[in-house]
Amino acid sequence: MPTTTPPVTAPTGVGHLRGDESFPTAARRSLADPQLRRNLRHATTTIRAKSAGVIAEQSDWEQLRTAGAAIKADTLRRLPDLLEQLEEKVTGAGGVVHWAADAVEANRVVTDLVRATGADRVIKVKSMATQEIGLNEALEAAGITAVETDLAELIVQLGDDRPSHILVPAIHRNRAEIREIFLREMPGVDPALTDDPTALAAAARRFLRETFLSTPVAVSGANFAVAETGTLAVVESEGNGRMCLTLPETLITVMGVEKVVPTWRDLEVFLQLLPRASTGERMNPYTSMWTGVTPGDGPQTFHLVLLDNGRSAVLADEVGRQALRCIRCSACLNVCPVYERAGGHAYGSVYPGPIGAVLSPQLTGIEDNASLPYASTLCGACYDACPVKINIPELLVHLRAEAVESRPRPTAESIAMAAAAYTMDRPRLYAAGQRAARLSRLAGRRGRGLPPPLNGWTASRDLPEPPAQTFREWWAGR
């Protein structure tokens, strides 16, 4: 990738990578919703336990993680070559490859392709890439209806809601809420529907079956693309994705450029890592793979849209590029104590949780998501959980430095930080500062209240009594 031109980030005004509010503001709303917090705690605790159980069974889990990280790092090093190889193989197998620099271009390509078929409705396989670029909205503007077929995604779509988790988009909803959404929004639903999961799934199946059989165009994402053969892969749990991938006449796949892997042998590593890390399953229930088109079997027209949308900019950053290793397993979300309390919507992007806190600001440019790298205590649970060993805490710290350096200075914070650094580089001034701080606190309200912006701290916590002596005073006096 050229390094001389400035990196191009994802465009504004299209897609879902930016929120309208900063993280702390958006989080406040979720934190005030006890039902939402109960749903989230229950769901993340359950997935965490299930995943930990099946990971413990795998004696070579650490070696697998190392292999996964190494394959992805190698892939990113020679990404342009691998993508060209992929294009050649897909084309050779009867598919058509389109390169989209950003969300606007990708939406235009897909819209034109659907229009050319004459269809006014498409069925969709759950896909992060198409959410990222806001494809459903773009299709709607062109008079085309997109029907989500993943159960959780359908719940979000019918509820006119936003997804809040990578893998479980409706994680913030419980059964009772889902039943209400179905009763309100699903055409032809049985009014006696209960909130039993089987009954809810059956209702969705009835609704989707008709759609599958009558829609000739499908849009999917891809979990992986194998460069050596031009094979695309989608892994899912429900089988609805497989319906979309096999029944329609035309299949359009939108894929982030980082999803390519060099060979089938490499794929094997990820097919072990992904299900255990994400859903806590030993093997993925449905793994669908296709290579171009096969006469008389499955879609007869196949288009692959290779999406950049800021990824080249991420790749250009030596520290930041590891974020492109992500296989969207969502393990980091499920172990993150901040995600568990604040919920996915607080991140304002289709990518929530720890990976969202680093990937979104990298794709959009730090200015547009400057609060996200601070949405973490740097506890490191995400790094431990990540099956491809993305050092998310390192990335967070790296991006915080970018956020500070991109801001016009001075700010109140930058002045305080510079003053603190100045003092801390002068031991006598530092010791004098310690004494002064103690005196002012003793004279004041015994440390109960702090001035803004530090009063957020003392709203729920007491500061300790200032000690009679600092350590260095004690040491000097022994």
Add this chain to the structure above:
Amino acid sequence: MRIALFVTCLADTMFPQAATATVRLLERLGHEVVFPTEQTCCGQMHVNTGYQREAVPLVRRHVRVFDPYDVIVAPSGSCVGSVRHQHATVARRAGDVRLASRAESVAERTYELSELLVDVLGVTDVGAYYPHRVTYHPTCHSLRMLRVGDRPRQLLGAVRGLDLVELPAAEQCCGFGGTFAVKNPETSTAMLADKMRHVLSTGADVCAAGDVSCLMHIGGGLSRLRTGVRTVHLAEILASTEQSGTVSVASAGRS
């Protein structure tokens, strides 16, 4: 053994009892403790808030001050984590390769208290006496950045009179995270609430940890709720003996 104490700015200013306890403990075990007075702060607050440029002189100072010593100890998992995992990065980002390699060398000689005791000094029974019901919060940086593992619990397990009770969901972050608690106060408070609930569920009268910043956070919350549960640094427990008469509970929070 001659051991240099890296006191850390927070312990120096707000929780000297954690540092004095470290000194008393190591001296009782027959070691010489030196305190290089030119030290101030490792710069972790600056680095973690995004002020890496401002942190460069602090890293340089830390390296200069501690380079002459073979063994360095700090009563703080997160400050040792910063020395070990951030100093070289900060130096490299600033383009100072020489400083980066010196920082790496200092980092190799810097230990968190439980690491020093178990790995370097080879002791788990430090002869302490502490007749209290204690639960231990492992702290994220000790747990994940340093991988101190069960060393603190080996040490606590050998303390006479001490009743160690398991903390539920111990590995979950308490919600402090330095400036996180200031920038995201509501989320931080929600995390703290769960941590306190778990601490209270143990029936312990003392919550211990190896990091005064987490103790300040948890202790501040426990104090606000008037729970009567105290927060105490690991060093204070290990320093107390039957003879020393310091078996009363020192408090890192408001009592």
